Amino acid sequence: MKRRDFMQYAGMGAGALLMPSLLLGNNIPAEALLEPGMDTLLKKQLADVALNTAKSLGATYADARIGRYLNQYVFTREDKVQNVVNTESFGIGIRVIANGTWGFSSTNNVTDEGIKKATEKAVAIAKANSKIQKEPVVLAPVTGVGEVSWKTPIVKNFKDVPVSEKVDLLLSANAAAMANGANFVNSALFMVNEQKYFASTDGSYIDQDIHRIWPTFGVTAVDRTAGKFKTREAMSAPMGMGYEYMDGVASEKLEGPAGMKLYRNSYDIIEDATLAAQQAKEKLTAKSVDAGKYDLVLEPNHLGLTIHESVGHPLELDRVLGYEANYAGTSFATLDKWKSGDFKYGSDIVNLVADKTQVGSLGAVGFDDEGVKTKKWDLVRNGVLKNYQAIRDQVHMIDQNESHGCCYAQSWDDVQFQRMPNVSLEPGKEKYSIEQMIKDVKKGIYIAGRGSYSIDQQRYNFQFGGTVFYEIKDGKIVGMLDDVAYQSNTQEFWNSCVKICDESDYRLFGSFFDGKGQPSQVSAVSHGSSTARFNDVNVINTGRTI
Incomplete structure (x- = not known):
């Protein structure tokens, strides 16, 4: 999907269906987002199946990525909820170098047998491609880091916040926009959690837990007499943060020219929607x-x-x-x-x-x-x-x-x-x-x-x-x-x-x-x-x- 097209889809009830399918995964209940997922020790054992299989087949390098991707999207328009989407995608991707050439395969059958088959396929692809490879792959050296972990430093996990609270916040923003002159308004909240485990023949076993959030909206003001309309999009920024970004902490807001509200590490969607409606009306006569x-x-x-x-x-x-x-x-x-x-x-x-x-x-x-x-x-x-x-x-x-x-x-x-x-x-x-x-x-x-x-x-x-x-x-x-x-x-x-x-x-x-x-x-x-x-x-x- 093109970046410039995305905003027009964000407020539609069917918007989630228009996004890349791999960001969606399988639909799950909201409470299933809280399930802990696979144990780190088991991930290491499964990753080793891929690495050992690749080496036994002649690969000079291999890495395996076990990924669990959780998404929640909430869409509203005016006073109605258009859609709430919760998804999960889980599987493993295996990349190898054999005969100086890359090969890749993946599977959602994350078992010893499924991983062995995917690894065999990755090596076979590399060897087949090597027949037309002109120069071998040259990798910059990387020293293995052993078993380490990294997490996005969040204060509030979006998965712990009830969907009803998120819906109420978006509808309150919509109501504020409508009360201040907007004729139409849509809003959306995108929340992502990537749980990624990486292992390689360099000796790294890296477990990462990554969070992102994006609140957004679009307001429209209409001059029916002149047959004109103007829009104003949200001034939010998507962030690598938890749900604390939605708290709108006053100390994190800056005052800008012409009444602009400038947001840094928190975002007040109701305040922004209020100003957006006023500015959309102002644009009609600008x-x-x-x-x-x-x-x-x-x-x-x-x-x-x-x-x-x-x-x-x-x-x-x-x-x-x-x-x-x-x-x-x-x-x-x-x-x-x-x-x-x-x-x-x-x-x-x-x-x-x-x-x-x-x-x-x-x-x-x-x-x-x-x-x-x-x-x-x-x-x-x-x-x-x-x-x-x-x-x-x-x-x-x-x-x-x-x-x-x-x-x-x-x-x-x-x-x-x-x-x-x-x-x-x-x-x-x-x-x-x-x-x-x-x-x-x-x-x-x-x-x-x-x-x-x-x-x-x-x-x-x-x-x-x-x-x-x-x-x-x-x-x-x-x-x-x-x-x-x-x-x-x-x-x-x-x-x-x-x-x-x-x-x-x-x-x-x-x-x-x-x-x-x-x-x-x-x-x-x-x-x-x-x-x-x-x-x-x-x-x-x-x-x-x-």
């Missing part, structure tokens, strides 16, 4: 933007999507090398630019980092799906391109001998491959607030929230919209704008970054269902930043035709 050059003040919930598309994807090494092209293209950031050592991806203040360890982020895990301990590394430092995102069988291609730890599979039934880690813009080093930034702008636009976007197949030329837009004149917000989108190319845009707010404004945006590959897989990834200013950017009017 001034249509005059096309031209503006200084853009971009808040993190908006800027995260721009980072995702113009930094995250083009710095995936498989895109750079042309191995990944069918799903969203290759990359302009070719190896010659990196090897030059001075390619200016952005201005001197632009520091973009990849990080799989960031607490609260969607991509935070202790180890990736190759058993590599996760870490943080530079992609762009002081505006200069420094590195890419690469996994064990890729890093030798850029003369490195250590995986970056960003390998992932959406399910036990899928082979793991290179996926985007959290990619974020570091905050400014000097104390600098949003209010100060706006005061420094003579002619500009403040943009919050995600909107439509378009980017070419090399991740270079692009156009981005947003959720709400406010005009800035002589250092002040003077009113709402509509029909706003900005156009640029990746290098020009990031080199126009002149100011970044400090860490007190730092927040996360996230993509819960980021697609890649053929056949496609989805993964969850966050992008952090503080509010940033980009000078002299081309703004177009999306509502006017010639």
